[in-house]
Amino acid sequence: MARPNEEVEALLQEYADLISITGGDAFKARAYEKAARAVGGYHEDVSRLDPKALREIPHVGRSIADKVEEYLRTGHVAAVDELRARIPAGVREMTAIPGLGPRRAMMLFRERGISSVEELVEAVTAGRLRDLRGFGEKTEENILHGVAVMRQAGGRVLLNVAMDLAEEVVAELSAVTGCARCAYAGSLRRYRETIGDIDVLSAADDPGPLMDAFVNLSYVDEVIARGDKKTSVRTTKGLQVDLRVVPMGAWGAALQYFTGSKAHNIRLREMAVRAGLKLSEYGLFDVETGDLVVSETEEEVYERLGLPWIPPPLREDRGEVEAALRGELPDLIEEGDLRGDLHTHTDLTDGVSSLDEMVAAAARLGHSYYAVTDHAPNLFMQRMSDDKMLAQREAVRALDGRHHRMRLLHGTELNIDPDGGVDWPPEFLDGFDLCVASVHSHFNQGSAEMTRRLVRACENPHVTIIGHPTGRLLGRRPAVDVDLDELFRACARTGTALEINSFPDRLDLSDENILRARRHGVRFAVDSDAHSVVHLPHLRFGVGTARRGWLTADEVINTWPLRRLRSFLRKGR
């Protein structure tokens, strides 16, 4: 299941929310928020820490350490339960609506008895909020729009959440006696950006022990269906997991079938029919004789249909079958191709790990170079200054090459202002090895303005990477309104790379936009945007997204040797 750190993070964050909603001390709420983030990003498993070690986590003092200890020991925290009892869970859920915070959520509950997102939508529609102080026509509109954005996620979970769970299920089932193979399939294997339910496939002669082990996993809350071939459960977090058990001989056909996508499989079945064959999860069969042709490996199935094996991220019926037939499948980038990370933060701004910790952790991942790119001063809340940045640069230079000979680059994440300008004057920017530039404000500009703004940023000779180019947050904020083709043209023309931000709630650019951008000859950078050491491995999700966008290693600048990368970063200056 989730790391204990994440569970504790969620608990502390919930307590912070409850304090805000009930009108408690704002600084106290903030203290819990800070502690939540620090625990979530802490490099050690909190469930293994004694009280003294717990208090060494930044922003965790006696009171919070006690609560964490209480939670780990009993699964509950009395103080949290007490507040939960006073506020319906739906009120807290309402604060997830963009633009609706704790104060007004509480007001809606007090004044109108509204205690769920559904009731809120009803009340808006019925005009019951009209005479409430602070609620006008525009607010109603924003609430409905916010709910729509939230619902677009449609009960799906982020890739990392699904991946953590799936890998744990696979690990536990693999250890069951008689389990010959076990793997996750479905949209997760294809690295879709959100996951509706998790498909796990096992091969065994006797499904019994596997099904038993499956329904008895500690995080299973409910068994939805139980059979010999398929069992479905719902976890305590509400995620559905399906386990299918097949005989070892059908492994390849089953893996192919359950990986999907549906559209891709339909294409394959059509090809089979034309060849006098029938494809199902049990194998590829001869229609006339009914004889099994192949089923043991995916490679055999594809080969018998006249195709090379197609990597799962391509299986969306977006031209991969045609490309395969022509022998023109791209040689997709792999995680091992990445030589470094070009967008990361430290606790100098909003990260929770120190420079030393981040650099050491990055070196352990095997990077040959690594860029530190903390926030620039126009993101005022980060309180960046010239002096702080220069002091960090010295610290970075001193660490350069000290961990596994990993080379360090000193950069920054600039803020693209509404006109397309950035934080510092050119003389100061000259001192950086690279500048990522991102939109952090004025997300609502019209398309013409936003396009001009981003194009101008590309034209800045110091800006080498556009960070999270559309600014979307999955389930929380839509992409900015920008003429993407215009932006992509500008990137190609100016030698500015587009980021593929690997953070699971961003994955920005998205696979579809990558496909579109690469047609313009754009270069990309797959970055973690890590704010903690635990975020550094998120790169796998960025690489998965890049693969869905058909990218080869050569199109991604951080697969390049440092020499070639540096030349690109100079941008002809």
Added chain:
DNA sequence: GCCGTTTTCGGCCCGACTGTTTTCAGTCG
């Protein structure tokens, strides 16, 4: 509730935007 080149209480990220209001509260990054 945490933190301290402040040892014990005062400060804690701060500026901008939005929608509502008529002087500002709430929300966001």
